[in-house]
Amino acid sequence: MVVRIGIGLGNLVFLFSGKRKRSAKINLDIIFADSKSTNEKNKIIKKSFQNLAVSALQCLWATRDTENRVRRLIEGEPVGLDILRQCLKKNKGIFFLTAHYGNWEIMGLFHGYLGICPLSSIVRKLDNPYLDKATKNFRTLSGNKIFNRNESPLKIVRELKNNGSVAVMMDQNTAKGGVFVDFFGQKAASPRSLALLSYRSGTPILPLFCYPTDKGTYRIEYGPEIRFEKSNNKQNDILKWTHQCQLFIEKVIREDPASWMCGHRRWKTRPPKEKGTRIY
Secondary structure, X not given: OHHHHHHHHHHHHHHHOHHHHHHHHXXXXXXXXXXXXXXXXXXXXXXXXXXXXXXXXXXXXXXXXXXXXXXXXXXXXXXXXXHHHHHHOOOOXXXXXXXXXXXXXXXXXHHHHHOOOOEEEEEOOOOOHHHHHHHHHHHOOOOOEEEEOOOOOHHHHHHHHOOOEEEEEOOOOOOOOOEEEEEOOEEEEEOOHHHHHHHHHOOOEEEEEEEEOOOOOEEEEEOOOEOOOOOOOHHHHHHHHHHHHHHHHHHHHHHOHHHEOOOOOOOOOOOHHHOOOOOX
């Protein structure tokens, strides 16, 4: 029932959300250029809106009897738990590289219920204080922690020193403090914290993604670990490592773009040399 209602709501969003639909169309033009027709791109956008609506309703459904319902939404045991445990043996914490793909909220809760290592997520504080509080309460139901983007990075460092994990969503526009690297061939403002802190501390970077099934459930996959090499140029290394993380996200999105939140204005912030250029 949740899936059916969500698909219906997604259809309404597709019909009446002109601004988001235009942003999604621009994004798919960047990603696929002429390799997909306008009709194919519209089908992807519609399915993406449906998936987002289904995910939102599933989160509402999971506010009661949370652990049982979250576990029901995940198919079998996650892939790559052995990789996760091997990374934890390094005792340097873990950075989870992830994105707004599948049902990332349910994925985070499920990780907390596994009890393998604490999870902290870096999020943007919502403008509505009541919605922000409700969202924070939901995200921490399985023991996870929340860090706001504007909080001191020392909190992240402490979490890693305690061999905890920190999830970083690297598919959104970083308006302040980011670096510009290619994302589907177009410069995109991206967070540098993951590459910078991993460079300094040797913290492993492990992809974590939630892949939808045809039944309204999800498969979770950890890894493979992304390994980097250092050179004598730290700044170039940070850029290179950040780009490698974006390349992994690219690969995931190309395989199933409809599972990505494709209406986000990913390329909104432009490099200084493109001052005045507007993508959207």
